[in-house]
Amino acid sequence: MSFDATPDPYTNPIAFGQRVQILRTRRGMSRPVLAGLLGMSPSWLKQIETGLIQVPKLPMILRIAETLRVRDLSDLTGDVSAPAELFIGPGHPRLAAVKAAVDNLFMEQRPAPSNEHLQHRLTRAWSARHTAPNHREVVGGLLPDLIRDAQLAVQQAESAAARRAAQATLSEVYSLSQFFVAYQPDSALLWRVAERGMVAARESEDPHAIGVAAWLTAQAHRDSGPRHFDAADTVTEQALRFLDPHLPDADDQVLAIAGALQFETGYTAARRGDTPTAWSWWDKANKTARKLEPNYYHPITSFSRAIMGAHAVTVAVELRAGGESVRQAVKADATSIPSRPRLARHRIEEARGYQLDGQPEVALDTLDRAHEAAPETIRYNGYARRIILEETEAKSPDRRRRAAELATKLGLLAA
Known part of the structure; x- marks a missing residue:
């Protein structure tokens, strides 16, 4: 029987062990890999999956759920009477308004704000994200108008240079949007935002904008599970290769995004369990951080000493x-x-x-x-x-x- 013919653990009342096996396979993980991440033996995991061992206690169930990054604990246990979302948080009340702005296809017939004005609003929005304890509420309130205005500014740009600048701003608006959308119950919207951010960054030809978009895209791949780790590495490697010629004369902003990408490569290696590679990339990122001004703090990635x-x-x-x-x-x-x-x-x-x-x-x-x-x-x-x-x-x-x-x-x- 092909894997495509395997029962879907999200819809069929099948045993816990079968759910573990199906979800493990869908994540592209071998039995030894999952067992190792759980601190157990492959034979123990095989007995769980085949039903020879009873369903483990809650602490182990939660560790399995974390490692497999299930959407909801009931996806693993089959008990839909008591759902408990883990890696997808609750939908924020402002999510619908942000989604509507992202999906807006028809521009309003009004003058677009200047790029300088949009940049000023963006600076205030990033500041609010870093300083407000209820940062999703604050940012979620600012994003719909920012998204629509930044889209309008790109459409109405009157020269190639103005259009590139507007695309860089739009890409940064999408970056802020991705922070808001992350870990909410709309993965399709997250990917739409990430892809639009990368497209706008490429159109801008701005090294910083391209680096930020790549940093966020790599995170989206990595957080999708082990099958996407290679894609995350490809994004970070390509971005670092693109940025490399700019680094000798780079300002702190571009240096910081290069350092953030270096750390992301180490982060993905750590997720794989590759200790030497993970710490080697941390060392590279740390050397980059030492080149920054002591008090510099990147407003998007938080990269700094x-x-x-x-x-x-x-x-x-x-x-x-x-x-x-x-x-x-x-x-x-x-x-x-x-x-x-x-x-x-x-x-x-x-x-x-x-x-x-x-x-x-x-x-x-x-x-x-x-x-x-x-x-x-x-x-x-x-x-x-x-x-x-x-x-x-x-x-x-x-x-x-x-x-x-x-x-x-x-x-x-x-x-």
Whole structure:
């Protein structure tokens, strides 16, 4: 029987082990690879998939869900009576308005704002994203008009140079849109935004715009699962090759996007479990960061000298190295990260490290701090949701209580 004839785990009432096997195969993962990422043996996984071992307890189910990046926990368990979204967060109330602006095909008959005016609004929007705890709400309110105005500016550009400048601005607007759309229940919209951002960046011929669009496209590929890791690498490699001739005389903005792409290559290697390659690319990115002004902070990627400690935590966590994750977390200077959502993301990565290291109490403390920094970041983060749900089943009553409180704040449990 061909794989295409295999029952669909999203629609058919089939056994847990069969669901694991189908989802694993669809992600392009071999049994030894998945077992290794779970810290178990291939024979154990085979017994799970063939039903020789009973369904594991919730902590292991959540680890399998995280590794396979299922859309909803019920996709793995088959229990549709209690869905729990993990790597796809809840749809934001402003998502429909942003989608309508992206999908707008007919331009209004009115003068477009100047590129300078749009750039000023973009600067304010990026600032709001980094400083507002409810950054999705704020950015979601600004995006519809920004998208429509940037599209209009490209259409009405009166010269080739003006059109290229307008395309660079439109590409950056799509970049901001991708931050908003990410981890929401509309993957088709995410890819539409990413592709339009890349098209606009290429039309602009601007190295920075092309680098940013490539950085976001690579992330979209990587977050789609192991079958897309090669595509992510292809994007980053091509972008770095394109940027290389510009680097000797590059300003901090272009240097920073090159460094961000270097780290993305290491991040994907860490997802693969390739330790030497992951740390080699981290080293390259760190050398690039040292070329930046000490206080420089890239407004889109957050790349800077300050972020490299947080990036080291991420590499160690993705490599499942609990002790190294904690060592890097202790070394990292989180207070130097000025962006609230980026700080919250770093706290979540720290929490993953502490849990890997067998320190669940510290992991919960760290997730509390992530929630304080940016509630909307942790609400949409699958790793945080997985840790919290797992701890609601902890043996310790105190941990169960604290996890339940966080789960309620995130909307994972009814208040």
